[in-house]
Amino acid sequence: MRQRLNKALGPVAFVLVLLTVWLGLFVTPPDVDQGELVRLVYIHPALAWVALYVAFGMAALCSVLYLWPRTRSMVFDYLAAAAVEVGVVFTILTLITGSIWGRPTWGVWWTWDARLTSTALLGVLFLGYLALRRVPADPHVRARRCAVAALFAAVDVPIVHFSVLWWQTLHQGATVLNSNLTPTIHGSMAWTLLLSFVAFTLVFVWMVIARYRIEVIRVAGQDVALEAAIASRRAEGVPS
Amino acid sequence: MSEGKSTAPATPQKPTKKMTRPAVRLFLVGGVIALAVGFLLVKGLGSSLDYFKTVDQAVSQKQSIGTSEIRLQGTVVPGSVTRTDTGATFQVAGGTKQVYVVNSGTPPQLFKGSMPVVVVGHFQSSESATFVSNQIMVKHTSSYIESHPERVKAPDGTVH
Numbered sequence: 001m002r003q004r005l006n007k008a009l010g011p012v013a014f015v016l017v018l019l020t021v022w023l024g025l026f027v028t029p030p031d032v033d034q035g036e037l038v039r040l041v042y043i044h045p046a047l048a049w050v051a052l053y054v055a056f057g058m059a060a061l062c063s064v065l066y067l068w069p070r071t072r073s074m075v076f077d078y079l080a081a082a083a084v085e086v087g088v089v090f091t092i093l094t095l096i097t098g099s100i101w102g103r104p105t106w107g108v109w110w111t112w113d114a115r116l117t118s119t120a121l122l123g124v125l126f127l128g129y130l131a132l133r134r135v136p137a138d139p140h141v142r143a144r145r146c147a148v149a150a151l152f153a154a155v156d157v158p159i160v161h162f163s164v165l166w167w168q169t170l171h172q173g174a175t176v177l178n179s180n181l182t183p184t185i186h187g188s189m190a191w192t193l194l195l196s197f198v199a200f201t202l203v204f205v206w207m208v209i210a211r212y213r214i215e216v217i218r219v220a221g222q223d224v225a226l227e228a229a230i231a232s233r234r235a236e237g238v239p240s
Numbered sequence: 241m242s243e244g245k246s247t248a249p250a251t252p253q254k255p256t257k258k259m260t261r262p263a264v265r266l267f268l269v270g271g272v273i274a275l276a277v278g279f280l281l282v283k284g285l286g287s288s289l290d291y292f293k294t295v296d297q298a299v300s301q302k303q304s305i306g307t308s309e310i311r312l313q314g315t316v317v318p319g320s321v322t323r324t325d326t327g328a329t330f331q332v333a334g335g336t337k338q339v340y341v342v343n344s345g346t347p348p349q350l351f352k353g354s355m356p357v358v359v360v361g362h363f364q365s366s367e368s369a370t371f372v373s374n375q376i377m378v379k380h381t382s383s384y385i386e387s388h389p390e391r392v393k394a395p396d397g398t399v400h
Contacts, residue, residue, distance in 0.1 A: 031386070033385075041384060121280045125277070172381055188386075
């Protein structure tokens with residue numbers, strides 16, 4: 001059952017992304033102000049949603065579960081690492097699609113407003129997390145270090161979220177998760193937006209599972225290699 | 241797996257009198273991250289926690305602003321836009337105040353009457369109500385409205 005779900009996840013995610021593309025490009029109408037440019041709303045917010053809340057939220061949760069002595073397990077360390085790795089990719093894609101959207105609508109590729117700056121900072125912080133994982137150390141020492149780093153970096157997530165409320169920014173406020181939770185998007189546009197969130201979240205889950213498995217296999221491979229090396233050294237030491 | 245405090249010294253502690261290579265690398269990585277974060281904080285948050293001043297803020301603080309460069313945010317007054325050879329002139333309104341903007345440079349494609357905009361530039365003088373700008377940015381709203389609303393009705397019947 002579980003394996004069948006796992007196998008179905010990739011194709012289901014792929015079909016939902018295709019459906020989002022079809023609805024976003026051909027079915028939904030243009031916007032009164034933005035015209036055809038509005039179609040980026042079916043990509044950019046979904047990427048940001050996955051990066052900020054799903055990926056870095058999961059990384060923070062797994063880091064807490066690792067640091068908590070009762071639930072400490074390398075599983076959470078591997079899951080946090082996988083979530084951050086995929087999350088950084090989604091953060092970079094968020095910045096790229098935002099830039100592509102900003103040029104024709106705002107008139108600039110980039111500007112140092114609070115939303116954009118704090119998002120770039122988030123990307124740098126989690127790149128730092130990935131760099132920290134590369135520092136050679138005992139697996140448990142590395143796991144603890146990285147869990148603390150992930151929690152430190154995750155502080156920026158609410159700052160990014162609330163930046164458009166706390167400060168005056170060029171970036172517009174939230175369309176769906178606004179203060180009175182009344183989405184200011186209508187009809188087929190709203191449904192396609194919702195679909196894009198589901199589709200990209202499934203893509204994220206699929207990628208994280210794959211990345212987690214690679215990590216498990218890599219660690220198992222290291223153990224096998226270590227045992228083989230010890231065995232060969234032992235064999236050398238035996239006088240013939 | 242139950243790891244309490246008593247099992248903590250299980251990991252062998254290396255003698256750390258000399259800086260080992262991994263430690264040097266760790267400090268380098270940490271330094272680069274600290275520099276990058278610092279750069280972003282100073283460049284971004286430090287200078288523009290608030291990205292712009294609204295028209296009424298700018299008008300009321302005109303004495304202290306003088307002719308220094310600011311970002312000014314307001315709504316383009318419909319019907320006030322005149323395209324010129326070098327750009328456009330128009331009124332921006334915010335609260336009860338209005339400012340006359342003389343812009344040089346091509347406005348972005350979404351620029352038109354009643355759009356919220358941010359203009360970069362300065363007042364001609366501390367008494368003048370004319371704002372000289374060299375860049376217009378359109379600050380579009382977070383509302384998305386179908387351009388053919390009669391085809392599909394909004395779920396709650398309202399149009400924001």
